[in-house]
Amino acid sequence: MQSLETISVEDAVQVLAVVGDLSMGLPIDHSMRTARLAARLAEENGDGAQACTSTRLVALLRWSGSTATAGGFAQLLGDDVGGRLAMVTRTLPGASNLSLHNVLPLAQMQCEVAGDIAALLGLSEDVEESLRHLFGTHQHSDMQDPLFAPGIPRSVFYVRLAGDLEVLAPAHGTEGALRLIGERAGVKYPALLVERLAPHAQAWLDALEEPTCAADYAGHDRRVPMALLADVIELKLPWLAGFSRRVAELTRHSANLAGMLALEEKPMVRAALLHGLGRVAVPNAVWDRPGKLDAADWDKAHQAPFWTARAASQVPAIQLEATLASYAYERLDGSGYFRKARGAALGMQESVLAVAVVFTALCSARPWRPPHGEAAAAALLTAQAAAGRFDRQAVAAVIAAAQASPSRTRAGATAGALAGAPAREGLLSAREAEVLRHVSLGETSRDTARALKMTPAAVRSHVDVIFEKLGSNSRPAATLKALARGLI
Incomplete structure (x- = not known):
């Protein structure tokens, strides 16, 4: 069996940053610019080098799970690329179909897949956990700490705030971006953190136009x-x-x-x-x-x-x-x-x-x-x-x-x-692997049942077991893990 082609973790993160940006309709260097802003914000807040590195990785992988939700947003917005760009730049028309009820499941799926990507890359637990919390919702009462909500990694707030500044400033100007950010201060990100950003916002945005070398990541020599x-x-x-x-x-x-x-x-x-x-x-x-x-x-x-x-x-x-x-x-x-x-x-x-x-x-x-x-x-x-x-x-x-x-x-x-991935015998039964092959291709329970001569209820039962064995809550997450493990 041929060995897999590999790439360094650092380069894989860079590629996935570009994939996420393109999937969201954003400029191809958006995540790289956000990573620089977020790291500056973490440094301004007194965080050490390791925390700044984690923040940078979270920013680069911020949209890495967005391919998994393209279909869902295509149904909601018609255009998953242009629609999501309008969504994040807050330029969607008032009559859009978005609501917390239909967006939250997609946000949760995107977080799950991004966290799984971090795990498959072998990144640190704090990077993985930050990605799994990145698009959660909070209330004012959650912000018990003046800067951070309990149980949520600090990188989440640095990346949310830096990402919003980077994407809103071109659409609304720096002052307009800070005004829109201020409307969500205390909910999406701590108000005090917004206050610390404001005096530096324009200078930091200007600094993004200066050429820079990619920051080094300590695990760059590992390959995936x-x-x-x-x-x-x-x-x-x-x-x-x-x-x-x-x-x-x-x-x-x-x-x-x-x-x-x-x-x-x-x-x-x-x-x-x-x-x-x-x-x-x-x-x-x-x-x-x-x-x-x-x-x-x-x-x-x-x-x-x-x-x-x-x-x-x-x-x-x-x-x-x-x-x-x-x-x-x-x-x-x-x-x-x-x-x-x-x-x-x-x-x-x-x-x-x-x-x-x-x-x-x-x-x-x-x-x-x-x-x-x-x-x-x-x-x-x-x-x-x-x-x-x-x-x-x-x-x-x-x-x-x-x-x-x-x-x-x-x-x-x-x-x-x-592709040469190591097979893991015994995790899924032959029937479960067969079901997952069909489900991973987007087939409905009815389509899979017809192809495999089963009842839709039996297919759904198999899917529940498959998700439990893989530790997944969605089809994209299960597909990604199964491909990586050579199960399908």
């Missing part, structure tokens, strides 16, 4: 599976669960069959795990559309690889892989996107990756169509190669790799095992 990034990205669209893992494995074997060197193969596999990064910046309504996309939707979809390329410029550690990943939808005849690259501009690395993405997608179910059989997918790609859209050698290598192990391209395959 790169597949975790793909799993978090794909929580945005349940039907994508495990997709990039399968693309990565097919890419690896295709590169071998194409006679490529290990030096060429490694960035391809890593690019396969990152190729969907920019997809989070495009509203769910585009990806979930059951029929053909109109011109406006296509324009939005074409932005996905552009944002993947932008991420490459934001996080130097993934520049090579993310740049390569941004070519996944280019075509030899220039009909792809977003660059409209053609011919010699696309080498064998770009060509194999593009074919592996398409082949895996064709063999996976989508909201607008059932999966193709692998023979049908091979025939379609062979015809496309003959028409000049794909490289013939790349197509032949991908088809041969898929035929050597057909399960690599199917959504029902064991995604964690395909």
Whole structure:
């Protein structure tokens, strides 16, 4: 079994910060700017270096669970990306459908997933606990301490306050931002902390425009599976669960069959795990559309690889892989996107990756169509190669790799095992794992029951047991943990 591609914890946090920002419709450097503000606030309040580091990590991962709630906000707001941007900048129209009743469950889910991400990254307990409390609600009476509510980590308040200042100032000006922040002083954050921020707000915002090196994190040399990034990205669209893992494995074997060197193969596999990064910046309504996309939707979809390329410029550690990943939808005849690259501009690395993405997608179910059989997918790609859209050698290598192990391209395959994650026998029964595979792809209890020839009540009973065993309260959290542990 091949070993997992890995990435340092610090670089993984940086990538997840970008993913969260794009998912929320925020500027691609919002979380990094918030981290600097929050650390300054913690320092101003007298906290030590370790607390400032924890605060910075919480700020960077503030929106990391937002992919898990994209579907819920898409239902509430129509546009999960633009709608959430309007929500956090407080520019939503007065007639919005948001209420505490329908937003609180999504906030709790987002906190759960963000906390799980911190745990999977091996971050400290105070970072994990801060993320699990980040979007909770409080009353004035909770603020018994002049600065902090009992039982809630201090980083929560630093990050809430810094994040609001950073996101509200461009929309309302610094004075307007402080006025809006003041309206929630004593509830969302302690009033005294707001008073300590106010005199420095403009100067600290101005300082963000100055270039700076990323702050060092003491655990930067630890490494985690790169597949975790793909799993978090794909929580945005349940039907994508495990997709990039399968693309990565097919890419690896295709590169071998194409006679490529290990030096060429490694960035391809890593690019396969990152190729969907920019997809989070495009509203769910585009990806979930059951029929053909109109011109406006296509324009939005074409932005996905552009944002993947932008991420490459934001996080130097993934520049090579993310740049390569941004070519996944280019075509030899220039009909792809977003660059409209053609011919010699696309080498064998770009060509194999593009074919592996398409082949895996064709063999996976989508909201607008059932999966193709692998023979049908091979025939379609062979015809496309003959028409000049794909490289013939790349197509032949991908088809041969898929035929050597057909399960690599199917959504029902064991995604964690395909990517090399360690399997943990015994945690879930075979039936429970089967149920979770269906549920993780967004299927309802009725759909899962029909597929597995069970009753919906039996499916729900299995799901309850699965959640208990995994220590999860939501489908996205259970999916993330199960993929990381190689259970599905």
